[in-house]
Structures are given as structure tokens and as C-alpha cells.
Amino acid sequence: MRDLGFDITRARTLSRQFYDRDPRRVARELLGKVLVRKHGRKLLAGRIVEVEAYMGVNDPAAHAAAGPTARNLVLFGPPGFAYVYLIYGNYYCLNVSCMAEGKAGCVLFRALEPVVGLAQMFAARGLSMPEREPRVTDLRLLTTGPGRLTQALGITRARDNGKDLTTFSDVTILDDGFLTGRVATTPRMGITKAADAKLRYLIARNPFVSGNSGVRIQK
DNA sequence: TTATAGATTGCCT
């Protein structure tokens, strides 16, 4: 069966040092961790099942490739901070900065398995919660996809860009000891530059991974 | 100053 719910008494916030490493390593190890949002007194949480690594100034697909700008400045700062940007004028994408100050690697969050606060997530996504027990096809609409997961958790640039994810103010990432099982790597989604690098990491056979969890569509 | 592409999603045929 799927694992829903997590032991918050056992969960620990990931440290600054966790993020102070190669984004590929951070990406792989973020799988299975829990992304948590405190919304007033309400708690929203999802388990991380799909991420992508971006390698900084030497990665043509990365926002940092052009060097520091007003938008991407967080990436050049210290590790463990949220980089949130608007994509296609519609949705926000959430990243966490990696590597020491001055080096601009990051990890993009692409899909979560919803764990806590499902009703709130349905509302935030503009969907009605099913009367019956929600199925995987219903739940996938909440946090499968980078734009969906930020909307479900209420993450925006104005509110969250630059936030420290290593202290639990209202967004953080927890390790509750969950073991992922097999991890797969594929090319990153939706990019045209450096399109062959296998920098997308996902939990194999997890139903909340976006796309078809593997083969890239030819264009 | 204007044009275009983009780490997406949802609706249409």
C-alpha cells in the first residue's frame, strides 16, 4: 500500500550542510523527504517523489547560467534557501539553493505525494474534494507537477522567495526516516538546452510522479 | 522599444 501520513514527532528539519553539496546529490537525497507548509494553524505536507538538479552557471538550462540577476539572486546566496519564480506567467516553481555562497546550484521540486491537508489543497487548486475516498487520479491533480504543488501549498514568489528552509518558520523540509526504494533518473522536463543530461530524479513506480515517469517524448 | 522564448497547465479537437 501507499504510505500516507508521517511521524512528525520523529521528523527532523534538514540542515544547512545537507544543501551545501552537489545538486545531484541533494536531489537524490531529497526524494522521500516531506515538504511542509504551515498555513496559520493548518499544516500542509507532501512527500517528495520527483525533483530536478540544476548545476548553476555551467548548466545552460539553469536560470543561473546568465550570472546573478535580480530574479535569481537567491541561487548565488548560501544553501538551503527557497528560490521561487513565475513560469509562463501563470504558475510558480519552487527550488532550494545548493552549494556554498557564490555557487548557484539548485533543486527544483516537481512532484509530491499529498500527505496532510488534502481538503485545503483541493481548495487552493480550485478543485472540489470528492465525496468518496479520493483516488490516485484525483490526488495527482494536487501536487503532481511543479506549478501544481506550489499552488496546492500556497507558495508564491512574493511570499516565499528567499525563505530559509532549514528553520521551520512556515516552509521547511523534514526527514522522517522514510526509505524510498528504487530511484530512477531521466532527462529533465520541458527544457531545450542540455536536454539530454539525466538530472531528473524520481521514486520508481510511485504513482505521483509527473508524466509517465520515464521516456521523453520526441519532438 | 518591440519581439520572443520559456524549468507549465488546462482545455480543445
Added chain:
DNA sequence: GGCAATCTATAAT
């Protein structure tokens, strides 16, 4: 499978 929505960063005039 195709494509519009919507806005920002960057390239081109």
C-alpha cells in the same frame, strides 16, 4: 495531439 493563457527576462531592432 495541439495550442492559448499570461508575464518576465532577455534578445533584437
